[in-house]
Amino acid sequence: MSPSTVQPSPWVLATEPTSLGDPTSLITLVDGQTFCLSGRSGDFNNNPTHGVFFADMRVLSQARLLVGGAPVESLAVTLADASNATFVGRSQPSSPSEPRLLVVRRRSLGSVWQEEIELRNTGGVAMSAAIEMQVAADFADVFAVKEGRTGVEGAHSVEADGQSLLFGWRLGDVHRTTKLTMAGVEAEVSPKGFVWTVHLDRHEVCIVHFDLTVALGGRWIERNDHHPSLPNAAARNRHWLAAVPKLRTVDRKLGAAYDRSIADIGALRLHDPTGHHRPVIAAGAPWYMTLFGRDALISAYMALPIDPSLALGVLQALAELQGTAVDQMTEEQPGRIMHETRNLGVEGSTLTGGSTYFGSVDATPLFVVLLGELSRWGLLEEVLLELLPHADRALAWMRDYGDRDGDGYLEYLTTSERGLVNQGWKDSGDGIRYHDGRIAEAPLALCEVQGYAYAAYRARASIAARLGRADEEAEFSLLAQQLKDRFNRDFWVQEHGWFAVALGPDKEQVDSLASNMGHCLWSGIVADEHAAEVARRLMSPPMWSGWG
Template sequence: MEDLGALRLYDPDHPGEVAVAAGAPWFMALFGRDSLLSSYMALPLDPTLALGTLQTLARMQGRNADPRTEEQPGRILHETRLGADLPLARGGSNVYYGTVDATPLFVALVGELRRWSIATDQVDALLPAADRALAWIEQYGDRDGDGFVEYERSTEAGLFNQGWKDSWDGINAADGTIPRPPIALCEVQAYVYAAYSARSHLSAAAGDEGGAEHWAGKAEALKRSFNERFWLAERGWFAVALDGDKRPVDSLTSNMGHCLWCGIVDEDKAARVTAHLSSPEMFTGWGVRTLASSMGAYNPVSYHNGSVWPHDSVLVATGLMRYGFVEEAQRIACGLLDAAVAFGGRLPELFCGFDRSEYPEPVPYPTSCSPQAWAAATPIQAVRLLLRLEPRTVGEVWFDPAWPDRYGAIRIRDLPLGGRRVTLTVDQDGGRLEGLPDEITVVRRARPPFGPVRLQETPVGGDR
C-alpha cells in the first residue's frame, strides 16, 4: 500500500481524482493497461484508485483517427509522457494509444467497480466512455470482422506487440518463430468477453432488457468461437494467439491463465489448462513463467520469454481459484508471497524464471522497476483470492475463505463493501464479515467463473 501510494498521480486540473503510475524509475507515467490492472487488484483496500484511473483515462479517451499516435475513437491510451519523459513518447505526441487490451479492460473495471457498490453515481457517469470503448472493439479492434480483436501497428515508431507482453519478441510460436501480424491474443479475447459480460450486468442493473440481451449474446458468441479456434486439443492448451493468416500460435504461455481469470474457458478444458500452468515447465515455486521451459524461445533471464511477472502469476492463480482448483491456486499465491518476503517486502516488476529447487531465493531481473504498481498490488490480490471474497450485484457477497493455515488469523478493518466499511476476520472459528448492511447476504461458497447475465435472470455478477 505504501508503494501504491508513492506511485499516485494527480492531474492539477482535477485534483480530486487520483490515478497510479506504472512504476519507477522507467515508467513514472499513466499507462492504460498497467494502471487499470493495478487499481483492479487494489480495489478492495483503495477503490478511489480505480475510480480515479477510470475517470482520468476517460478524459483522454481517443477522439480522432491518427496513425502517428495510433489514436482511434473510443480507444484507451497506452501511455502518457510529460516533461523530461517526453522524448520517450511514441508517435511524436505526449499520448500514445498503441495497446490492444486497455480498452476492454476499461469496460471490465467499470463493471467491477459497480459491483462493489462504490461511488455508484460516478461509476454510472462513466457508461458513455465504456460504450465508446465497446464501439472501438467492434469498429477498430476487430479489424477483419471475424469476431476477434487483433492488432498491427500503424506506424514504425509504434509497438510491434501491443498486448501486455509488448517486447518485440514477446509473442512467439513453440519453435521460437515470430508470427506475422495482425495478431489476435488469447487473453485479449478474454478481456473482451469480460467487457461484454460487464456491460450485460450494467444493463440488467439499469432495467435495460434489450441491452442485457445484446451484450450477453455477444459474450456467449465470443466464448463459443474462442474455444473452437484457440483450443489446441492435441496439446491440451490454448494457443497464445492467432497470426495474420488466422493460424494458431502454438506456444505454451501464462497468457491462457488470464482466460481462466475472465471466465472465457469452457469448463471441460479447465483441468488440462490447470495441469500445464501448475506443471514444472511453468511453475517455478515462486510464480508462473511467462513461457514454458519446453518452448523454443525460453530464456529465464528474458523479459517476457520465461521470466516471472508477479501480476501475471496472481491473475493466473485467481483464474485457477475461480474454476475450483484450490490447491494449485494456493501454491502459486503462497509462492508469490514467499517471493515478496525474499525481496524484502517489495515484489519487483519481474524476476528471473529459475526454479526454486535451483536457487534458495528468487533471482532478480537486472532492470526491473521497483516499486512497480501491479507488482505492488499483487500481494493484495493474492490475499483476496485466498479469502475468496467477491461482491455480487444484488444484495449478496461471496465469502468462502481458502486461507492457508501457515498464515494464521487475519483481520482487515475498514474494508469497503456494500456501501459500508466492514471488518473481515478469518481465524480458528472460520470467516466473518462484520458491519455489512442487513439487506446483504453472505454466500458461503466460492464465486464461479465470470459470465454475462440477462434481465430475466437474477443478475448475480458471475454465475449463470
C-alpha cells in the first residue's frame, strides 16, 4: 500500500459496529478465511454487512437472484454444516394464474464460494421465465463494513470474459481480483450480472452453477495456492468430526451443547492455504475469522481434550510471529506474543503472512501457560525443546517490557495512536471502571493478567521439572510464589470482599466487582482464604446478567 495513503486504524473501531440485523434472518457460513453473510432467500444486496469475504475483504458484495423480474420468495433454509447451506424458495408471479418455479440454491464455501441454482417447474404445463443474477464486488475491507463506512478507496474495474465476470480493485501496490464464472446454460453477461431464459416442460429442471475465485495480487487462490493434501471444506470437517471424542449422556441439553460446541470449533479452524502450517482456531465469526493471540491460546487450552493438535498449531504459529524488535505503531516488542494478524495490504494468503498488531498484555504469559499444559498432555520432548526458547523470550518480555515500572506486575499503556487503549480481554475503551462508575485510565495492571503470569511461572517450573533442570524449577517456583503473595496483598479489596479488577496509575485499586477475578481462580493465584468468597461473589445476584 502506498505510504502516503492514510487509512483508519485497522485495530480500533472508530464508531459503533454495524448491526447485522435480525439474527433469525441472517445466514452465516464460514470456512477458514472465507465467510458469507446473507438473508434467508440467499440474496445479499440490502443489508450493508452481507456478502462473501475472503482474507479480510468483501470479494462479492451483491448476489441477487430475480425470476421474472421479481425476487425469490423464501420458504426454508437448511444448514448441512458450517460451510454449506440450502435455500429453498419460489418465484413470485405477477398474477395468481401464472405458474411458479421452485428455486433451490445450494451454497458451499471451499476455496472461496460456489453455488448451484436449481429451477424446477412443479406445475402441469410448460413455462418460460427470464432469470437474472445481479452481482457486484466492492472490495470493502472488514473494518469498513463492520463500522458502516461507505465509499471504498481505490480503482475499481469490471469486465465480461465469456461466461465470467472479472472484478478488479487496486489501491497503491495492493491488487485484488474476483472472477465469477457461470456454467450450465448460455447467459448474456454484462457488468451488472448474468441474464438467461429458461423454457421448462412440466416437472423439468434447469441447473446452473456459479463459481467464485479470488486472486491476491497475481496469485489465484484456488488455481495456484490449492494444496493437493488439503481436502475440501466439507470433507475436511467430516474427517475431523469423526476423530474427536464423542459424548454419551442422558442429559439431552448437555449433549446438544457439547455437539454444538464441537461443530463450532470445527468451523472456526483456520487452514493454511499453502499447507505449511497446522490448523489454528479463529477468534469468531463473522468479523474475527483470523488468528488472535489471546483467543486462540485460551480456546486451544480448553480444547485440549478434543484436539491437542490445535494447541500445537497455535503455539507454532504464534512463535513464528513473536516480536523481535521495538515498533511504537504496531506495539511490537522483543518476545511479545501478537494480538491480531490480518491479510489486508498483503499479496499472499497464509496464516502468518499478514500485518500484525501486538497490543495485548495477556497473550504473552498465556503462550507459556499453554505450552506448559501441552507438555503435561504428552508433547514430544523434541517439539517442546523447539518451542521452549520462545517461551523463555516471552518470560523475558514479561520482565523487561510487561512490567513497566518494576513493581512485579504486568501493566499496559498503548504506544500507538492507532492502538487499543485497553489491552486485556475487556478491550473496549470503557471496559475497566471503578466501583462508582468512573472509567479507569492506563497504565493498568489487570487482576487476571497477574493470574496468567503466575500460571506462566508455574508452567515454566513444570517444564523444567520434566527436563530435570532443578535450578530452573526452583527459580520459577519462587517467582510464582512471590507474585501470589503480592497479589493477594495488593489486589484484595477488604472493604468489599473481592479482588480489584486492576491497579490504576497510582497503584490504587480499581475496585469494581467484575468477572475478571474468575480467571484468577482458574490460574491458581487466589489464596485459599479468599477462594470461597470469590466463588460466592461470582455467583451472587449482582453478577447475574441473564446470560451467565
